[in-house]
Structures are given as structure tokens and as C-alpha cells.
Amino acid sequence: MKPENPVEPFKRAVTAAVRAIARDNELPVNFGAEGTATGAGRNRLPTPSRELGQEEVAHVRGSGDALALWHRHHDNRLHALNQPKGATARAVFEAAEQARVESIGSKRMIGVSDNLDAMLEERCRARGYASVKDPGEALLPEVVALLVRERLTGKDPPAAAKPMVEFIRPWVEEKAGDDLKNLTGNITDQNAFAKMTRKLIADLDLGDEDGTESDDLEDSPDNEEEEMAEGEGEGGEGESAGQAALTGQEKATEPSDAILAAVGSGAPSWPRESGLPVAEDGFIRVGPTQQVEGLPQILAAGDVARRTDVRVRHSGVHAVYAGPVLATNLRRLIAGRSDLATYSPFGKDFYLFNTCRGTSILSYGAFGLKARWLRRLKDWLDRRWIARFSGR
Numbered sequence: 175m176k177p178e179n180p181v182e183p184f185k186r187a188v189t190a191a192v193r194a195i196a197r198d199n200e201l202p203v204n205f206g207a208e209g210t211a212t213g214a215g216r217n218r219l220p221t222p223s224r225e226l227g228q229e230e231v232a233h234v235r236g237s238g239d240a241l242a243l244w245h246r247h248h249d250n251r252l253h254a255l256n257q258p259k260g261a262t263a264r265a266v267f268e269a270a271e272q273a274r275v276e277s278i279g280s281k282r283m284i285g286v287s288d289n290l291d292a293m294l295e296e297r298c299r300a301r302g303y304a305s306v307k308d309p310g311e312a313l314l315p316e317v318v319a320l321l322v323r324e325r326l327t328g329k330d331p332p333a334a335a336k337p338m339v340e341f342i343r344p345w346v347e348e349k350a351g352d353d354l355k356n357l358t359g360n361i362t363d364q365n366a367f368a369k370m371t372r373k374l375i376a377d378l379d380l381g382d383e384d385g386t387e388s389d390d391l392e393d394s395p396d397n398e399e400e401e402m403a404e405g406e407g408e409g410g411e412g413e414s415a416g417q418a419a420l421t422g423q424e425k426a427t428e429p430s431d432a433i434l435a436a437v438g439s440g441a442p443s444w445p446r447e448s449g450l451p452v453a454e455d456g457f458i459r460v461g462p463t464q465q466v467e468g469l470p471q472i473l474a475a476g477d478v479a480r481r482t483d484v485r486v487r488h489s490g491v492h493a494v495y496a497g498p499v500l501a502t503n504l505r506r507l508i509a510g511r512s513d514l515a516t517y518s519p520f521g522k523d524f525y526l527f528n529t530c531r532g533t534s535i536l537s538y539g540a541f542g543l544k545a546r547w548l549r550r551l552k553d554w555l556d557r558r559w560i561a562r563f564s565g566r
């Protein structure tokens with residue numbers, strides 16, 4: 175007789191624990207490589223390996239406990255009645271509900287609490303949250319869920335997710351700090367908790383109470399006409415509004431639906447004319463301290479400078495961070511100090527800009543995202559930045 179796979183007794187034990195916590199002896203529990211899933215006919219846990227290492231055991235147990243708590247403390251009907259319509263709002267709503275049911279078990283059972291902590295730590299590590307240091311990569315639903323968990327259980331976010339959470343925390347707490355506090359009194363009342371979560375979502379400007387977006391600029395025909403006006407061609411009947419054309423050097427015209435022009439930055443003429451050392455493209459050559467090569471008493475940064483030790487794109491983001499280094503080094507040079515500061519650019523360029531349709535577009539390396547909540551985040555970031563220099 176073929177010996178039993180050592181994983182099978184463990185799977186049976188986890189299944190029994192799930193059914194006991196869920197208080198449902200008939201609850202189907204499956205294991206699959208796709209990971210955890212819950213819902214009608216989708217009660218799936220991650221398949222453990224034959225090695226059954228300690229961390230893996232805790233992760234699978236935690237996934238099982240989370241699934242069981244969802245079935246025991248979650249009502250699908252109430253969830254559907256209160257669920258918002260917007261995609262981001264819905265994701266935040268569901269993440270907060272998952273945090274609620276898991277927090278109930280965490281507060282009542284020490285073993286379950288330990289398993290859930292291990293599962294969460296492993297999930298944050300596997301998803302690479304430790305490397306997230308910019309708001310564009312920070313997943314808002316995940317951050318809100320961790321802040322809800324913190325409020326309900328008193329537990330800090332896992333170490334792997336802490337940088338991501340701390341970057342977004344000030345914005346969430348400024349907008350909806352009172353809502354987070356009020357969630358604690360409704361942990362066992364799903365309906366009341368859901369309504370409070372909807373208020374939190376509204377205060378984060380993720381959508382109003384009927385599920386529609388609440389931006390100042392909506393996708394209206396007026397906005398569309400205004401947006402298209404600049405690109406309109408001179409076509410006659412039958413040509414669509416907003417048709418454009420591109421004329422080349424040979425005067426040949428190529429009709430286009432739209433023309434997008436992206437041009438790089440160019441150096442002004444005065445650096446080369448002044449005799450300063452410049453790169454081939456005319457930008458002033460500087461090092462990590464922003465000092466001009468061969469002329470250490472002169473410093474440059476921003477759109478006139480070119481780093482020679484590392485590639486730094488001409489971007490307002492880099493200018494903003496290099497400027498304070500330049501100012502610091504000017505003061506230290508005047509004081510006769512030699513311990514100059516350096517600017518170490520981050521590996522990826524971060525851009526966040528608004529559109530005329532009430533959304534913002536984020537770009538971070540190869541990652542891109544367009545969302546209405548990003549516009550609110552950008553507004554908050556901009557106001558906080560300006561406040562640093564306005565004495566408020």
C-alpha cells in the first residue's frame with residue numbers, strides 16, 4: 175500500500191479547524207495552487223508543500239482561520255445592500271470588511287490571532303510591500319484594511335508593510351480619522367460597520383452615497399467639447415469633431431484622430447556661452463554635491479544641470495530634492511565646511527498629474543495608474559508641500 179502523503183493529515187486538521195471556527199461541519203474546504211478564495215463554492219486554501227516548514231504551516235492555518243471567520247461573521251446579503259459601486263470604493267469596502275471579521279477572531283482567540291498575524295506578514299512580504307516608498311505603488315484598499323485592523327485590534331501593521339502604510343496614513347487620518355475611530359464600536363455589527371465604512375469612503379472622496387464619483391469635473395458633453403476644441407481640424411462635413419492633422423517638412427498632411435507631442439528638455443544657451451563646463455547637450459556638469467566640475471565654488475541644480483556620476487532625468491521631482499542639497503551646501507561652503515551633502519536619486523521616476531476629467535494619472539517606472547482618488551491624493555500632497563513654505 176502506498177504511504178500517505180504527510181501533507182494530507184495536515185490538510186485534514188486544517189479543514190477540521192476551519193469548520194469548527196465557522197460552526198459549519200459541512201463547509202467544503204479545498205486546497206489549490208491559486209491561493210485563498212472564499213465565496214459560494216470557492217472555499218480554497220493554499221496547497222502546502224511536502225516540507226511543511228513552520229512559516230508555511232502558520233500561513234496556511236492563518237488562511238484557514240480567515241476563511242472560517244468570514245463564513246461565521248459575514249452576511250452576504252448585508253454586504254450586497256451596503257456595497258458601493260465605484261471600483262476603488264468597493265475594494266476599500268471589502269478590505270475593511272475582511273479586516274473586521276479577522277479582528278473579531280483575533281481578539282477572541284490567541285491561537286487564531288497568531289495564525290492571522292503570520293499569514294498577514296507572509297502576504298505583505300510576498301507582495302513586496304517593504305519596497306513601496308511612493309504613494310503610487312501604495313494600494314489604498316490594503317492600507318485602509320491595515321489601518322482598520324490597527325484600530326480594531328491595537329496591532330501595528332506588519333513590518334513588511336509599514337513603509338507603505340506610513341506614507342499614506344497622514345492623508346487617510348486627516349480625511350477620515352474620526353471614521354476610523356468610530357469603527358471600533360461596531361466591530362460585531364456588520365450593518366453598522368458597513369455604514370460607517372461607507373462614510374469613511376465618502377470622506378476619502380472615493381465616491382458619493384449613490385456610488386457615483388464626486389469629482390468637480392465630470393465627464394460631460396461640455397467638457398468633451400472643450401477638450402476637443404484645441405485639436406479640431408478644418409475638415410468639412412462628415413469629419414468628426416476633434417480631427418487633427420500633422421504636416422511634415424514636405425508639406426504632406428497626415429490626418430490623425432489626435433496628436434500627442436512629448437518633447438525633452440533643452441539646455442539654455444547661456445551656460446555654454448559663459449564658459450562653464452557643459453555636457454554635449456549644453457547642460458552644466460555637476461557631481462553628487464551639485465558642485466560644478468572644476469569650479470567647486472559654483473553649484474547648479476534643476477533644468478540647467480547634468481549629473482555626470484549617475485543618470486538623473488530632468489524632472490521637477492529631482493529638482494525639488496536636489497534644491498535643498500544645493501542650499502545646504504552653499505551655507506556650508508560659506509561657513510568653510512567640507513562635509514557637503516549629496517543628492518542620491520531614487521531608482522524610478524515618480525509622476526502624478528491631473529487630467530481635465532477629474533482624474534489623475536500616476537507613473538512610477540513601468541507602473542501606471544489612472545484613478546479619481548489619485549486626484550484627491552495629489553491635491554493633499556500639493557497642499558502639504560506648499561504649506562511647508564507658506565508659514566502655515
